[in-house]
Amino acid sequence: MDGINRKERAGRIERSGVNRRQFGTLLAAGALVAGSGWPLPASAAPPVLRVRIGSDIGNLDPARIFQIENQTVATQIFNGLVKYDEASNAIVPDLATGWDISGDGTVYSFALRSGVTWHKGFGPFTSDDVKFSFERVLDPQTGSSYSGQLASIKSIETPSPDKVVITLKEPNSGFLHKVSAFNQGWIVSRKALGEIGDKAFALNPIGTGPFVFQNWAPGREVKLSANKDYFAGAPKVEEVQFRVIKDETAAAIALENGEIDILFGLQQPEVIQRLKGGGLVTVLDRDANHTINLVLNTSIKPLGDLRVRQAIYHAINRKALIDGFFKGTKSEASGFLTPAFQEFTDKVPLFPYDPAKARALLKEAGVGSFSLDLVAPGANPYDKIVVPIASDLAAVGIDAKIKVLERGAYLQARNKGTVPTCITGVVGAPDPDSPILSLFAKSSFPPGLNTAHYEGVEDLIAAARQAQGDDARKEVYGKIQAKVMGDVPVIPLYADHLFIAHTKKVSGFVQNSLFTMSAYPVSLLEA
Amino acid sequence: MDRLLRQLSQLAITVFGIVTVTFFLVRMIPGDPAQYMLGDYATEEALATLRAQLGLDQPVYVQYGLYVLRAVTGDFGSSVVTGRPALEEILFSLPDSAILAFAGLAVAVVIGIPLGILTAERQGSWSDMLIMIVALFGISFPVFWLGLASVLLFSQELKWFPALGASSGGGFLTHLHHLVLPAGVLGISVAAYITRLTRSAMLEVLGQDCIRVARAMGVPERRVVWRLALKNALVPILAIVGVTFAWSLGSAILIEVVFSRPGIGSMILKAVSARDYQLVQAGVLVLAVAVVLVNSLLDLAYGLVDPRLSTR
Numbered sequence: 042m043d044g045i046n047r048k049e050r051a052g053r054i055e056r057s058g059v060n061r062r063q064f065g066t067l068l069a070a071g072a073l074v075a076g077s078g079w080p081l082p083a084s085a086a087p088p089v090l091r092v093r094i095g096s097d098i099g100n101l102d103p104a105r106i107f108q109i110e111n112q113t114v115a116t117q118i119f120n121g122l123v124k125y126d127e128a129s130n131a132i133v134p135d136l137a138t139g140w141d142i143s144g145d146g147t148v149y150s151f152a153l154r155s156g157v158t159w160h161k162g163f164g165p166f167t168s169d170d171v172k173f174s175f176e177r178v179l180d181p182q183t184g185s186s187y188s189g190q191l192a193s194i195k196s197i198e199t200p201s202p203d204k205v206v207i208t209l210k211e212p213n214s215g216f217l218h219k220v221s222a223f224n225q226g227w228i229v230s231r232k233a234l235g236e237i238g239d240k241a242f243a244l245n246p247i248g249t250g251p252f253v254f255q256n257w258a259p260g261r262e263v264k265l266s267a268n269k270d271y272f273a274g275a276p277k278v279e280e281v282q283f284r285v286i287k288d289e290t291a292a293a294i295a296l297e298n299g300e301i302d303i304l305f306g307l308q309q310p311e312v313i314q315r316l317k318g319g320g321l322v323t324v325l326d327r328d329a330n331h332t333i334n335l336v337l338n339t340s341i342k343p344l345g346d347l348r349v350r351q352a353i354y355h356a357i358n359r360k361a362l363i364d365g366f367f368k369g370t371k372s373e374a375s376g377f378l379t380p381a382f383q384e385f386t387d388k389v390p391l392f393p394y395d396p397a398k399a400r401a402l403l404k405e406a407g408v409g410s411f412s413l414d415l416v417a418p419g420a421n422p423y424d425k426i427v428v429p430i431a432s433d434l435a436a437v438g439i440d441a442k443i444k445v446l447e448r449g450a451y452l453q454a455r456n457k458g459t460v461p462t463c464i465t466g467v468v469g470a471p472d473p474d475s476p477i478l479s480l481f482a483k484s485s486f487p488p489g490l491n492t493a494h495y496e497g498v499e500d501l502i503a504a505a506r507q508a509q510g511d512d513a514r515k516e517v518y519g520k521i522q523a524k525v526m527g528d529v530p531v532i533p534l535y536a537d538h539l540f541i542a543h544t545k546k547v548s549g550f551v552q553n554s555l556f557t558m559s560a561y562p563v564s565l566l567e568a
Numbered sequence: 569m570d571r572l573l574r575q576l577s578q579l580a581i582t583v584f585g586i587v588t589v590t591f592f593l594v595r596m597i598p599g600d601p602a603q604y605m606l607g608d609y610a611t612e613e614a615l616a617t618l619r620a621q622l623g624l625d626q627p628v629y630v631q632y633g634l635y636v637l638r639a640v641t642g643d644f645g646s647s648v649v650t651g652r653p654a655l656e657e658i659l660f661s662l663p664d665s666a667i668l669a670f671a672g673l674a675v676a677v678v679i680g681i682p683l684g685i686l687t688a689e690r691q692g693s694w695s696d697m698l699i700m701i702v703a704l705f706g707i708s709f710p711v712f713w714l715g716l717a718s719v720l721l722f723s724q725e726l727k728w729f730p731a732l733g734a735s736s737g738g739g740f741l742t743h744l745h746h747l748v749l750p751a752g753v754l755g756i757s758v759a760a761y762i763t764r765l766t767r768s769a770m771l772e773v774l775g776q777d778c779i780r781v782a783r784a785m786g787v788p789e790r791r792v793v794w795r796l797a798l799k800n801a802l803v804p805i806l807a808i809v810g811v812t813f814a815w816s817l818g819s820a821i822l823i824e825v826v827f828s829r830p831g832i833g834s835m836i837l838k839a840v841s842a843r844d845y846q847l848v849q850a851g852v853l854v855l856a857v858a859v860v861l862v863n864s865l866l867d868l869a870y871g872l873v874d875p876r877l878s879t880r
Contacts, residue, residue, distance in 0.1 A: 100650065105606065107608070184618055188614070190609070243650070244651075244652070286828040287834070298723060449598065452600065
């Protein structure tokens with residue numbers, strides 16, 4: 042700026058009765074007001090839904106996806122043949138409009154929706170994409186963690202673009218769960234994967250869902266835009282931003298200040314209580330699809346003795362854990378399934394808190410004082426709940442040693458299967474097969490999650506696959522739950538509960554039990 | 569020229585050493601990147617395939633050799649989690665970290681140096697004592713505590729600043745508004761160091777003969793302190809600023825976590841827990857180069873401040 046200009050400006054400022062220092066102050070104040078972006082005229086900005094995620098995304102490829110942040114973003118982008126109704130967990134049509142199951146339960150014929158197109162101009166969705174998606178998961182070259190989930194598939198035929206026929210090797214009554222819109226069930230585009238390539242697709246996904254992936258700024262946010270051509274109608278918001286906010290307290294303040302609209306993945310009891318008490322936002326909660334369990338390794342002494350495992354079960358004051366530690370934000374669990382499962386039963390052997398009985402059982406088993414490693418991952422709340430558990434065990438004469446391992450080390454130790462105990466929850470869809478196979482099937486012996494080395498329900502697992510119809514399935518799964526809970530390879534510590542908070546601007550939101558959230562039904566009211 | 573070459577070679581050796589130590593340290597942490605990436609449902613075959621793809625089935629020394637060979641050609645590998653080039657991913661988050669570190673340092677210098685001079689000038693007075701006690705608090709309080717406290721006060725109660733340290737879109741002013749709290753907290757925690765060390769540097773200079781002579785000759789006290797003494801104390805003060813720059817990068821990790829700001833610090837933290845070896849390597853490399861470069865620049869600045877040093 043040249044001298045004349047400066048002089049002129051100074052003169053103007055002088056004339057307006059504001060000196061240089063005041064001008065500076067005004068400038069700074071103006072910067073703050075303008076910078077705060079508030080109050081924004083409601084019509085000026087397109088409706089953008091801002092959602093907090095607790096950690097960054099890393100991979101949105103359905104064949105390799107895991108972790109709730111990735112799954113939550115993918116939920117907006119992809120569809121499955123069928124999906125879980127958000128409210129009831131019933132299996133309802135998605136890309137398939139209907140399906141027929143052959144009498145022997147081995148052939149599934151799906152009629153597909155027509156007129157569905159892939160995002161970003163990748164053409165129409167056809168039955169060939171379904172075939173491609175599932176075969177890709179099954180291909181060992183893909184290295185998918187979910188190949189086991191689809192292992193019952195024998196062949197996939199595509200008689201026409203709007204029809205796909207899947208033949209199974211043997212009846213599998215839970216097959217619809219496997220092709221539900223979650224993880225391996227999400228359908229990808231053959232054309233897009235061919236053009237983009239596996240690696241790039243993971244962070245540039247092409248789906249058929251209500252939102253189109255726009256961009257990802259590492260550590261900051263993921264932006265999705267509305268798919269105006271979505272087969273079920275365009276979403277009610279223009280854009281969804283998933284913002285990475287690690288600290289839950291900061292996220293809660295941001296929510297109350299209106300910096301974000303939905304606080305996803307709320308966990309800390311203190312923050313939940315505070316948000317509920319504040320009354321500024323709506324806090325929703327719902328039973329999750331998983332319990333958190335203490336897994337006991339039945340292959341080592343003295344845990345091989347049923348009476349010792351029962352004694353440990355009786356010794357742990359689970360109600361005190363839920364009321365005291367979790368301040369009532371979790372529920373008591375009778376078994377390893379939560380009531381979110383349609384196959385859930387509470388008709389299982391129960392082992393209420395009874396230290397005297399625990400001592401008697403240990404005495405009966407002829408076990409003196411022994412030491413037991415309690416292995417937990419170094420993550421909230423698992424690293425902390427082992428403390429009251431250890432003190433409960435000490436009260437009945439078991440010298441419990443707490444071993445909190447950093448997540449990577451924990452996964453490695455657990456995978457080897459040599460840990461005497463560990464804390465495990467199988468998070469996933471409301472498909473009873475997933476936790477049962479993962480925790481109790483012989484095929485999940487280490488390496489795998491069956492660190493209990495349990496093999497008591499092999500025949501029942503096979504029977505469950507054969508069972509046709511909801512009632513028959515319910516009966517077999519009821520038997521599995523009763524048998525397992527009687528054998529105590531795991532002790533269900535608590536049933537997890539999901540909390541999501543949103544501002545009063547958010548309308549139409551439905552909380553699911555999948556640990557994800559769908560932005561599709563959400564609209565933003567003008568504040 | 570000679571000096572520049574010597575500095576460059578020193579830089580190369582330092583960075584190489586740091587990267588080598590990091591390489592082996594990270595691999596000593598138990599935990600398997602493949603397991604982390606594939607999750608609980610991973611089959612043994614899938615794990616083995618991924619390990620082979622990542623070259624993790626090789627002995628550590630082979631991995632190291634390959635790493636060095638590739639690094640020389642500028643290839644620092646790809647992130648295990650995202651599959652994108654590690655260096656690219658780190659460089660993407662460099663501006664965020666640099667803005668925070670420099671803004672924090674600016675706050676620290678603006679607060680710390682005048683306060684340090686003031687306390688040296690009034691050594692033993694009540695204002696000296698008060699400032700030193702406050703500085704002691706500044707050093708003693710963990711930066712994450714200051715961060716959380718400032719969020720509670722300025723975001724939750726007063727609603728002056730956003731709780732999130734990074735904005736999503738918006739113009740320069742919006743970004744600035746989001747930066748005030750994190751940079752302020754970082755600056756204040758670093759300022760405490762700069763204040764204390766500036767005070768010592770000034771006291772040392774103020775005790776020198778040349779200052780006594782100047783005072784005896786009747787040079788005004790203000791001129792003695794702010795011109796003569798400060799000029800002489802500037803070299804140690806610059807050295808302090810260099811050290812605090814490295815230190816503020818370390819604190820920036822905590823600031824980034826508390827204020828949910830993206831940056832190299834939080835990225836390395838995430839990479840360590842994911843056993844994302846390449847990303848950790850690239851992150852440490854970039855940080856090391858940044859620290860060494862800033863110190864080299866300060867070395868050059870000494871020459872400007874005190875011409876005697878440039879001829880050494």
